[in-house]
Structure formats: C-alpha cells, structure tokens
Amino acid sequence: MDGLQSIPASIDDPRVTPRFYRRIPGSTDFHLVGVVHDHPASVARVEHVLDAVDPDVLALELPPAALPLYRAYARDGDGDGDPPRFGGEMSAAIRAADAEVVGIDAPNWSFLRRLVTRLVADRVPASTARRVISNVGGATRSALTCRIAATLTHATSMTVACDDPIEYECTHTDPPAEQAAHERSHVAGVQALLGSVDTDGSALAYRDETRERCMVDRLEDVRSIGEIVAVVGVDHLETIEVALGDAES
Numbered sequence: 001m002d003g004l005q006s007i008p009a010s011i012d013d014p015r016v017t018p019r020f021y022r023r024i025p026g027s028t029d030f031h032l033v034g035v036v037h038d039h040p041a042s043v044a045r046v047e048h049v050l051d052a053v054d055p056d057v058l059a060l061e062l063p064p065a066a067l068p069l070y071r072a073y074a075r076d077g078d079g080d081g082d083p084p085r086f087g088g089e090m091s092a093a094i095r096a097a098d099a100e101v102v103g104i105d106a107p108n109w110s111f112l113r114r115l116v117t118r119l120v121a122d123r124v125p126a127s128t129a130r131r132v133i134s135n136v137g138g139a140t141r142s143a144l145t146c147r148i149a150a151t152l153t154h155a156t157s158m159t160v161a162c163d164d165p166i167e168y169e170c171t172h173t174d175p176p177a178e179q180a181a182h183e184r185s186h187v188a189g190v191q192a193l194l195g196s197v198d199t200d201g202s203a204l205a206y207r208d209e210t211r212e213r214c215m216v217d218r219l220e221d222v223r224s225i226g227e228i229v230a231v232v233g234v235d236h237l238e239t240i241e242v243a244l245g246d247a248e249s
Contacts, residue, residue, distance in 0.1 A: 008052040014180040015041040016048055020234060022241045028227050030219065030244055031055065034234035036186060038088035038166040041179035046089045046231055050096045056226025057100050059219055060090050061233055064103040070094055071101075083172055086165060093231050100225060104218040106207075111214045118210060132206050187234060212236055216243040 006023040007016055020042075024030040033049050035042035050058070062070060073087035074094035084091040094101055106112075119129055170182040219230055219240075232240060 008049070010052045011048050013044070013048055014177045015045045015183070017180075019184070020045055020237070021049060022237060024241060024244045026223075028056075028223055030223075031227070031229045032237055032241055032244075033229060033231045034237035035089045035231055036183055036234060039168055039179075039183050039186070040083075040170055040172040040174065041176075041183040042089045043083045043092045043172060044176065044179065046093045047096045050093060050099075050229055053227065053229055055097070055099050055229040057102060057222050057228040058093055058097040059102050059104045059222065059228055059230040060093060061105045061215065061231060061236070062090055062103040063105050063107055067101060067103045088165065089231060093229075097229070099229075100222075102218070102222055104215045104230070106211045106214060108214070110217065111210060114214060115206065115210045118206065124206070128202070128206070131202075191235075208236075212239050212243070216240055216247070219244065220247060 007018070007021060020034040022032040022034075024032070031049060031053050033046055035046065060067075060070070070087045070091045071094055073084045073091035076084055076086065076091075084095060087094075115132065119132065124132075168182065168186070170179050172179075174182075215230075215232065215236070219228065222228060230240070
C-alpha cells in the first residue's frame with residue numbers, strides 16, 4: 001500500500017508523513033509512530049495519530065519501570081493545551097490516549113536472556129561483552145531512577161524530573177511546516193553522523209538489535225487486545241515495521 005494512502009484520512013498535517021508513520025494491517029492494525037525525543041513535531045505527530053486512530057493499546061518505547069513516572073508527567077501541567085513540561089512525546093501520548101498503556105523497551109528479563117544467548121552464541125570478545133554489560137547496567141539504573149522519581153512525585157507535591165527536556169531551535173508554537181522541516185533536518189544530520197561510524201559487531205549494535213527484537217515480541221504479545229499505536233524512536237521504525245510485517249505474512 002502506498003505510504004500516503006496509509007495515513008488516516010482525517011490527518012492533514014506536514015508532521016505526519018510516511019517518513020515518520022507506518023501502518024501494518026492485519027487481524028488488528030499496528031500504527032507505528034517514529035519520534036525524535038522532545039521534538040515539537042514529534043509531540044504533535046503522536047497527538048494527531050492518537051486522536052485519529054483511538055487505539056485499544058498505546059505501546060511506548062519505555063521500560064515498564066519508567067511508566068509510573070511518565071504517567072505523572074502526563075498529569076502535570078495547567079491543561080491549557082500546552083504539552084506536558086516533562087517526558088516529551090511519551091508523556092504527551094499518555095495524556096492524549098484513552099487506552100491501555102504498555103512499556104515495550106528494555107531492560108527486562110526477556111531482553112537479558114536474549115542478549116546473553118546471542119553474546120554466547122557469537123563468541124564475542126570479552127571487551128565487547130564488557131561494553132554491552134556496561135550499557136545494559138546504565139539502562140537499568142536509569143529505569144530504577146525513573147521508578148524512584150515516580151514514587152517521590154506521588155508522595156510529595158513536587159514533580160521530580162530525571163532529565164532536562166531537550167531544547168531545539170523551534171517550539172510547539174511555531175507553524176507545523178517549520179517544525180516538520182526542522183525535524184527532518186535534525187534527523188538527516190544525526191543519521192549522517194551515525195553513518196560515518198562503523199557499529200557492526202559493536203556493543204551498541206548488540207544492544208539495539210536485541211532491544212528491537214524484544215519490542216517486536218512485546219507488540220505481538222498485546223496484539224490480541226486490539227488496535228495498537230506504538231511510539232518508538234525514528235531509527236527503530238523501519239526494522240520494527242519489517243519484523244511485524246514478516247510475522248503477519
């Protein structure tokens with residue numbers, strides 16, 4: 001199906017394009033929304049797709065341990081139409097959705113089992129294995145920090161933020177076309193930079209490929225619930241789309 005035809009007819013916005021939105025039809029549809037963390041165009045894209053689709057499940061590229069904090073972020077604010085102060089497109093998605101919310105990212109036991117199995121099967125050098133373990137340890141600490149921050153947010157009158165929002169040279173008040181152009185330029189610059197670095201066989205490649213496989217498995221697990229909107233980093237979009245399409249066919 002042509003990419004333009006897959007975009008819901010009710011959406012006419014330059015921030016929602018085949019570059020950042022994919023639909024995988026099946027027994028129930030998957031709607032994949034690619035995002036750039038904290039970017040105004042990504043926040044708006046998520047809100048538009050959720051309004052048009054009204055899914056049964058909202059799947060977020062967040063570890064399950066981080067969900068309580070992002071739920072708190074989604075409730076924070078004055079309700080005047082501005083996006084949440086913290087959490088970017090993820091908290092905006094939670095605020096916009098009337099759906100079951102699930103976290104599909106690592107770390108979790110499935111991810112750890114799959115990662116260790118692959119490292120052993122590939123007989124990776126000890127130096128690479130140490131870097132992988134270090135990366136996973138950092139992600140685990142971040143998830144636990146989010147859980148603690150959520151507990152403090154619920155127990156006090158403060159909103160505890162784990163990270164400062166990323167600031168771009170555009171805001172949510174800029175025209176949609178300007179937001180979309182800035183986001184495209186930003187993504188192209190980042191991808192050009194990453195393309196100059198050889199990550200084949202690196203710790204980063206092992207981690208991210210395993211994360212993507214686990215995210216696909218989790219999405220397949222919740223497919224029986226109903227229609228799904230999944231919000232993931234734009235760099236994961238194509239890999240997840242292909243894997244879900246192969247599973248359906």
